[in-house]
Amino acid sequence: MESAKKTDLANLMWSEKYRPKKLGQVVDQKEIIKGISNLIKSPDIPHMLFAGPAGVGKTTTALCIAMELLGEEWRKNTLELNASDERGIKMVRERVKEFAASIKLAGDREFGRPKIIILDEADEMTSEAQTALRRIIEDSARTTRFIIICNYLSQIIEPIQSRCVVFRFTRLPKEDVIDHLKMICEQQKAKYEEKALAQIYEATGGDLRHSINIMQAAAGMGSVSMASVTSAIGISGRARVGEVLRLAMSGRFNDSRAKLLELTQVYGISEGDFMKYANEEAYEMRIEKPEEFAAIMAEYDYRLAAGAHPEIQLSALLAQLGKLTKK
Numbered sequence: 001m002e003s004a005k006k007t008d009l010a011n012l013m014w015s016e017k018y019r020p021k022k023l024g025q026v027v028d029q030k031e032i033i034k035g036i037s038n039l040i041k042s043p044d045i046p047h048m049l050f051a052g053p054a055g056v057g058k059t060t061t062a063l064c065i066a067m068e069l070l071g072e073e074w075r076k077n078t079l080e081l082n083a084s085d086e087r088g089i090k091m092v093r094e095r096v097k098e099f100a101a102s103i104k105l106a107g108d109r110e111f112g113r114p115k116i117i118i119l120d121e122a123d124e125m126t127s128e129a130q131t132a133l134r135r136i137i138e139d140s141a142r143t144t145r146f147i148i149i150c151n152y153l154s155q156i157i158e159p160i161q162s163r164c165v166v167f168r169f170t171r172l173p174k175e176d177v178i179d180h181l182k183m184i185c186e187q188q189k190a191k192y193e194e195k196a197l198a199q200i201y202e203a204t205g206g207d208l209r210h211s212i213n214i215m216q217a218a219a220g221m222g223s224v225s226m227a228s229v230t231s232a233i234g235i236s237g238r239a240r241v242g243e244v245l246r247l248a249m250s251g252r253f254n255d256s257r258a259k260l261l262e263l264t265q266v267y268g269i270s271e272g273d274f275m276k277y278a279n280e281e282a283y284e285m286r287i288e289k290p291e292e293f294a295a296i297m298a299e300y301d302y303r304l305a306a307g308a309h310p311e312i313q314l315s316a317l318l319a320q321l322g323k324l325t326k327k
């Protein structure tokens with residue numbers, strides 16, 4: 001189920017479909033890629049720490065390292081954790097322990113290659129959690145190597161920084177972004193205007209994921225033109241959330257859910273922003289039963305804050321809103 005869902009998403013979103021699978025395919029970040037390619041040739045690779053802005057290839061590079069180092073069996077020997085998703089350091093500790101134990105069973109360090117743990121969004125961890133993480137890193141050092149990813153290096157405690165080789169990723173230059181966008185258009189057989197691609201770059205400032213998402217949204221309007229890019233960029237998140245609400249409240253659950261997924265997955269609206277915009281829009285729409293609406297919103301806001309699965313919760317929220325107006 002899980003993997004089937006992943007494949008669907010991978011085909012739906014160009015940013016996933018065109019995610020590099022080899023270090024050599026990563027756009028720009030040349031010095032980093034060179035450094036890493038050398039490091040992973042050595043028999044004892046170090047822990048690594050990647051820092052830098054969104055959408056410039058940090059997670060991609062970490063996955064490429066796992067694939068190049070571990071070959072076909074990389075999935076089995078790689079653990080991907082998201083520090084902000086999981087419920088705290090306890091979960092990280094348990095998952096790492098479990099993973100390390102499964103390695104022992106499978107026969108230690110096949111081919112002398114350690115297993116890899118990719119810990120994304122590590123700067124979301126409290127410093128207590130990071131201190132605990134530091135111990136976990138040391139305890140599992142015999143069999144595993146960590147690739148720790150963050151946006152802000154300053155948020156990572158010094159004892160972790162000093163145990164890793166640090167790589168600072170930077171925003172991607174204009175020419176490289178445009179070339180990459182062109183390559184995708186050609187593969188997708190999407191028509192594009194050169195000027196429109198430059199406009200995408202201006203709006204996203206070297207965040208390649210965001211660039212690809214805008215381009216996909218524009219292409220969905222017919223072609224990647226100045227006009228479609230302008231509207232893809234200018235689409236107000238709030239207006240779109242309003243549309244999801246209207247569909248849900250008119251009992252069109254499936255349509256509203258499809259729009260919701262487009263918003264969160266193609267446009268990258270977070271569940272937090274969704275809730276905020278939904279709240280603002282609803283009161284402007286002058287819904288019939290604001291007090292019941294408020295109670296439902298509060299319930300789902302709480303569930304999301306408690307760490308429940310966002311896609312499941314937001315879908316359930318739409319179903320609840322659908323009942324609201326039928327009464």
Ligand SMILES: Nc1ncnc2c1ncn2[C@@H]1O[C@H](COP(=O)(O)OP(=O)(O)OP(=O)(O)O)[C@@H](O)[C@H]1O
Nearest residue numbers: 015018019026027054055056057058059060208209
């Ligand atoms: N340097 C790059 N080369 C090729 N594709 C890239 C690069 N950077 C980003 N992309 C594209 O953007 C998508 C997201 O990239 P990635 O997940 O590596 O970003 P990130 O740096 O980890 O960002 P975040 O901090 O938001 O997690 C990739 O799937 C890929 O399509």
Ligand SMILES: [Mg+2]
Nearest residue numbers: 058059060120
């Ligand atoms: Mg990432």
